[in-house]
Amino acid sequence: MPTVEELYRNYGILADATEQVGQHKDAYQVILDGVKGGTKEKRLAAQFIPKFFKHFPELADSAINAQLDLCEDEDVSTSAFFSIVMSLIYLNSTTHWIAGDVPLNRLLPSAKNLTFFIPLYV
Numbered sequence: 001m002p003t004v005e006e007l008y009r010n011y012g013i014l015a016d017a018t019e020q021v022g023q024h025k026d027a028y029q030v031i032l033d034g035v036k037g038g039t040k041e042k043r044l045a046a047q048f049i050p051k052f053f054k055h056f057p058e059l060a061d062s063a064i065n066a067q068l069d070l071c072e073d074e075d076v077s078t079s080a081f082f083s084i085v086m087s088l089i090y091l092n093s094t095t096h097w098i099a100g101d102v103p104l105n106r107l108l109p110s111a112k113n114l115t116f117f118i119p120l121y122v
Contacts, residue, residue: 001037002030007044014052021055028056035066039075046070 002010010027017024031052034045049063056063 002034002041003037004040004044006030007034007041007048011044011048011051014048014055021052025056025059028052028059032059032062032066035069035073042070042073042075 007030010030013024013027014021014031031045031048034041034048037045045066049067053060053063
């Protein structure tokens with residue numbers, strides 16, 4: 001599990017890469033792994049994952065699952081919950097849809113399984 005320092009270092013690698021961000025898959029994977037860390041690491045990962053999402057289409061499923069895992073996590077505060085949900089919606093700049101029978105109780109523990117759509121902007 002990456003530390004806060006490692007998350008910031010990998011964020012810097014991606015931020016400095018500008019047009020070649022997609023060549024740093026390992027740095028993005030470290031950020032995705034941040035959701036397995038402590039509260040501080042989870043919050044940083046929740047902020048950093050959507051920022052670089054569009055550069056790593058091959059890791060899209062992992063990134064979305066990481067954000068959904070944070071929605072379920074008891075360590076993440078209520079305000080961070082809404083930030084994570086909004087990040088899921090605004091991951092990119094062109095609309096795509098995740099559709100299907102998604103267990104909504106991953107987002108809202110009291111909800112039953114429902115079909116819903118999350119717009120993603122690529």
